[in-house]
Amino acid sequence: MEEGRIWAQILTAVFLGICGAADFKSKRIRRPVPLIFAAGMLLFHILLRDADWISLFGGILVGLGLLAAARLTGEAIGYGDGLTVAACGAAVGFAQTFCVFALAVCLAAVWSAILLLFKKAGRKDAIPFVPFLFAAQICVMAGVLRQSGFGN
DSSP: OOHHHHHHHHHHHHHHHHHHHHHHHHSOOOTHHHHHHHHHHHHHHHHHTOOOHHHHHHHHHHHHHHHHHHHHTTSSSOHHHHHHHHHHHHHHOHHHHHHHHHHHHHHHHHHHHHHHHTTSSOTTOOOOSHHHHHHHHHHHHHHHHHHHTTTO
16 A cells, blocks of 8 residues: 555544544534545645545535435435535545445444433434544544554
């Protein structure tokens, strides 16, 4: 794995950690933060000349799909979540963004089931989603780095 891609993994994890903490605390993401991160990561890829632009824009489309879902569901999933996923797509591309999103949905579903089981939340209660994106990014990043032989 190229050094630039390793840094993209690490920067994405740091970004999701910061946004996840904010989402957990206030249940909202400040919209400029993902936009600034996405622009920075696109510039990062331009400067390193390592971009697979089709994959990066595919990753952004995953987040734009969430923005459409937010609009259609009256923000059952927040606009900040969609922007955050789009920003991740700008950093790590389609395949990883899709994997991280899918794993985050599974983690959130398990956590929601636990909350419902122990009557700590109801069906209509909102939970912050970005902390699950962070946890999923850490899991996927560990697999990607291990597969690339990082640290050997």
